[in-house]
Amino acid sequence: MKDHSAPMRKKILFIDSPLVPTQGGGQKSLLLLMRGLPAADYAVSVAVPEGPESDFCRDARAAGLALHKVAVSYRAVRALLRAQAPDLVHCNSATTRLTFLAALNARLSGTPFVWHVRVMEQAGWKDRVIAGLSGRIIAISGAVARRFAHSPAKVRKVYNAVDTAVFAPGLGSGDLRGELGIAPGARVVGTIGRLVELKGHRTFLRMAGKIGEKAGRCVFLVVGAGEEVYTRELKEYSSQLGLEDRVIFTGHREDIPALISLCDVVAAPSDGLEAFGRVLIEAMACGKPVVAGDAGGMPEIVENGVDGFLVPCRDADAYAAAVLRLLADPARAAEMGRNGLKKARRFNVANHVSGVEKVYAELIG
The missing domain is CATH 3.40.50.2000 (Glycogen Phosphorylase B;)
Incomplete structure (x- = not known):
C-alpha cells in the first residue's frame, strides 16, 4: 500500500545561462550542488539554452539529471515552466536574457525564484530588475553580495564547494x-x-x-x-x-x-x-x-x-x-x-x- 504520509519531493528546476560556451567553475559548482541535493527530498532537473551539446550537458546527463534545452524566448521559457511545474526555479547565471525571462515567468506563475550569482561585475538597472523578481539571491562571496547593496534583505552568502573526495593530498601525479x-x-x-x-x-x-x-x-x-x-x-x-x-x-x-x-x-x-x-x-x-x-x-x-x-x-x-x-x-x-x-x-x-x-x-x- 502506498504510504500517503511520506512527504512529496520538492521539484527544483535549475536553469544554467552561461556567458561563455566553455564549462567554467560556476557550472562545476552547480553540478556539485545538483548531485549533492538529497534525492529523497528533491527531484532535480536542469535547463540550458538551445545549442550544441556542451561539456556541462554531457556531465549533467552522466550524473543522471534530466536536461532540457530551451529557446531563449518568452514563450519557450513559459512553456518550460508550465511543463515542469517546479516548486522552485534556481537560476545559475550572470545577468542574461534567459535569466530575466526565467525570473519573469517564475513571478507570473507564482513560483519562487532563486538567482545564484557568481560574478562581481554590476549590470546596472538589469541587476535591479532581476533582483526585484527574485525571492532570494545567493552570492558566492561577500564580494558578490556587495553588488546587491540595493537589495540586501534578499541576499544570502553561500560559498562554493570543493569535492574533497576528488581533490585531496597524496593523490600522486602519475607520469x-x-x-x-x-x-x-x-x-x-x-x-x-x-x-x-x-x-x-x-x-x-x-x-x-x-x-x-x-x-x-x-x-x-x-x-x-x-x-x-x-x-x-x-x-x-x-x-x-x-x-x-x-x-x-x-x-x-x-x-x-x-x-x-x-x-x-x-x-x-x-x-x-x-x-x-x-x-x-x-x-x-x-x-x-x-x-x-x-x-x-x-x-x-x-x-x-x-x-x-x-x-x-x-x-x-x-x-x-x-x-x-x-x-x-x-x-x-x-x-x-x-x-x-x-x-x-x-x-x-x-x-x-x-x-x-x-x-x-x-x-x-
Missing part, C-alpha cells in the same frame, strides 16, 4: 612529468582556469619571467583552454618574454587533481574581479600553498601568511616574490599547505548543500 616533458627535480608553479582576461595570465607570464632561474630549474604550467585568438596571444607573449622552454600550455585537461599534485605552488593571478577563486580551494584541498590577488573574493579564502600569500593584483613583482619565498622555504610551504587543507575541508559539498537548502526553506518550507 605527468614525462608526458609534459618536465625534468626530474624541476620545481613546478601552476595556474589553472579558463584562458580569459579575467584570470590574469599575462601577470602569470611576467611573474615567470621575473622568477627565471632564481629558484633553480622551474617550470610554469598554464592549465586551461580558451578562445583561439586569446590563446595564441598568450603564447606569443610568452615567446616575447623568452619563456618558450619554461612555460607549458597544457590546453584543456580533465586530470586537474593530478596536475595540482604536480605543482609546488599554485598561483591565482586573477584581476580584482575574481568573485571567488575555486582553484584556490581545490589547491588547498590537495595540501598546496597558494598565491592569490588581494581583491575580489580571494581574501575570503586565503589568510595571508597562514595558508598562502595575498599580493596586489596585476603586480608581477609581488607574485614572483611570494612564489620565491615558498620555493626557498619548503618547510613553510608545507605548513601553509597543511593549514590550507584544514580550511578547504570546511568548503565541503555537504556544507554547501546545507547552505542552499536553508535558502530554499525560506521560500518553500
